[in-house]
Amino acid sequence: MRKNNLVKLLAVIVVVPLFLVGCSKNQEKITIVGSSALQPLIEQAGNDYHLAHMSSNIVVQGGGSGTGLSQVQAGAVEVGTSDVFAATQKGIDAAELKDYPVAVVGIVPIANKGVGVKDLSTQQLAAIFTGKVKNWRQVGGKNLPIIVINRSRGSGTRTTFEDLILSGKEAVNSQEQDSNGTVKKIVSTTPGTISYISFPYANDQNIQKLSLNGVRPDNQNIPANKWPLWSYEHMYTKGKPNKATAAFIKYVLGKKVQQDLVPKIGYLSIHEMKVARDSQNNITQIGK
Incomplete structure (x- = not known):
């Protein structure tokens, strides 16, 4: 009887670590690096997203826009965040990257x-x-x-x-x-x-x-450019993002984040802008 109990106990000891390893392998890790200006929004969005998608593991780090762009171009991270257009940065091939403007700051x-x-x-x-x-x-x-x-x-x-x-x-x-x-x-x-x-x-x-x-x-x-010091906040991926990354970006661009979280933290939704700015800082009226 004691021998049988010992066997069962050993089986539990072996199975539990294997189960935990299996869970860690199934986690959808998304590493996001770059703009410290965008970091508060992406961190909070990542926390909220994780509560609804427990298998997600979103890691957000600063380092600056240049770091974000170079890291995503190198394939070292899933997302590089930036306050500037990739096309304006030396050493960055913007054609390799897909741009998702997610807010204005x-x-x-x-x-x-x-x-x-x-x-x-x-x-x-x-x-x-x-x-x-x-x-x-x-x-x-x-x-x-x-x-x-x-x-x-x-x-x-x-x-x-x-x-x-x-x-x-x-x-x-x-x-x-x-x-x-x-x-x-x-x-x-x-x-x-x-x-x-x-x-x-x-x-x-x-x-x-x-x-x-x-x-x-x-x-x-900001929306009409009366206050001229503003920039778009970009999330960049190298080409088409994987399924987990695409789902998180879609969440950030969705109603919950754009209408609730973006203004709460101090940003503007891109949908509020009455003007647009290109990579050369030219301003145009939206809809004209």
Whole structure:
């Protein structure tokens, strides 16, 4: 009798690990790498999707748009996320990639609350980031040196900001950071600092969001391009995605995410836009 019980116990010990291995093999792993601006939306969408599809395993990482595009092109990940069009990036063959624009995100200049400035002209902002203006007093603020914090090269947010504000001028040498969250923390705690972050990260009362030319940085001003600092958020796959990846992208583009989650986190649905922007930053009216 004892021998039979021992045999049954051993059988359970062997079967359980095999069952667990089988479950792990059946998990539909999707690795998504790239834009830190899009990361909050994809992380939350991935968590929600997993609750309804328990076999899914969605891993979301930052690293910047350049990293996302290069990784998906190399076939190292299922999805590369980007704030910029793949066609604008050196070393990326956009013809190999399939583009899924999933949202629009605003970008806002931010400063430490002690600088004494709440609004800048586009020209003043460009002068600060090219090093021509070095003290806040020169733009109506306090007598305080300006410390520029830039995003790292390869950041889609930086590319968009420089394309739209600097118009080809060289940015001043400055400290560089690779994530929106780190930039926000530095600006909130370091006197004289200025930088820029995407709207979903700009919910901290310890930073000063700067208006541009008297226009407030909010989502209501983006659809008609009244607030010009915005970009599409792209999910790229290398050619046709596999079944699991296609299903998740379809979920992100669906009603639940676009109408509920996108605005909740601070983005705009692409369906709200009244204008379109191409890879050369040309603006056209939608429907014309």
